[in-house]
Amino acid sequence: MVNAVAKFEVDFSDIIAALAGPGIGVFPNFIDSQIVASLRHDVLSLGEHELSPAGIGRAHALQTNGNIRSDKTRWLEGDRPIQQYYLALMSRLKHTLNRELFLGLKDYECHYALYQTGDFYKKHLDAFRGRSNRRITTVLYLNDDWQVEHGGELVVYAANGTEPVHRILPSAGTLVCFLADEFPHEVLPAHRDRLSIAGWFRIDDPIAPSLCL
Ligand SMILES: O=C(O)CCC(=O)C(=O)O
Numbered sequence: 001m002v003n004a005v006a007k008f009e010v011d012f013s014d015i016i017a018a019l020a021g022p023g024i025g026v027f028p029n030f031i032d033s034q035i036v037a038s039l040r041h042d043v044l045s046l047g048e049h050e051l052s053p054a055g056i057g058r059a060h061a062l063q064t065n066g067n068i069r070s071d072k073t074r075w076l077e078g079d080r081p082i083q084q085y086y087l088a089l090m091s092r093l094k095h096t097l098n099r100e101l102f103l104g105l106k107d108y109e110c111h112y113a114l115y116q117t118g119d120f121y122k123k124h125l126d127a128f129r130g131r132s133n134r135r136i137t138t139v140l141y142l143n144d145d146w147q148v149e150h151g152g153e154l155v156v157y158a159a160n161g162t163e164p165v166h167r168i169l170p171s172a173g174t175l176v177c178f179l180a181d182e183f184p185h186e187v188l189p190a191h192r193d194r195l196s197i198a199g200w201f202r203i204d205d206p207i208a209p210s211l212c213l
Pocket residue numbers: 113121126139153154185186187196198
């Protein structure tokens with residue numbers, strides 16, 4: 001099935017415009033529903049022991065802190081064809097971002113995240129300017145038929161304030177993309193299982209080799 005849909009074309013032009021303009025964009029139906037279903041199937045096929053409590057902070061000082069976030073994650077390493085498909089798609093996006101916006105992105109890393117009932121991720125930034133190699137955050141949601149009453153919204157705040165600028169339902173196929181050091185955001189508690197793939201484009205700047213977040 002993956003091969004049959006691998007030729008599915010994804011248009012990146014709206015993402016380029018969003019990142020060059022406001023620095024954030026929300027793209028419903030970004031990915032074909034068959035692909036989303038395969039990704040969902042892939043994460044649901046993982047056993048309990050294959051998902052770990054999510055970490056906070058830099059890789060070399062990674063700690064888990066259930067007061068800040070309570071989801072479970074698993075990094076995508078291309079173990080199965082559907083993961084390879086998604087990583088290849090993001091690699092194409094990386095090349096397009098570099099070509100169009102001269103961002104010098106070197107790498108992309110992403111993990112599945114499972115928020116079970118009651119799980120949350122308190123307000124945070126994904127990167128701190130000058131102290132992180134993460135430049136752009138992507139989140140793709142995998143949840144069919146998500147309703148407002150299921151909670152679990154991603155609330156994104158203005159760069160310099162407490163004003164929410166986006167409230168995003170984690171609906172299947174929706175992609176959110178934003179500058180990682182500009183937008184504080186939080187995941188509100190979900191009332192049913194909430195699946196996503198959170199990822200980051202990185203500049204692995206040799207000037208700051210030890211900055212890993
Ligand atoms: O799942 C989401 O909506 C956002 C997750 C997030 O903020 C993160 O993993 O850093």
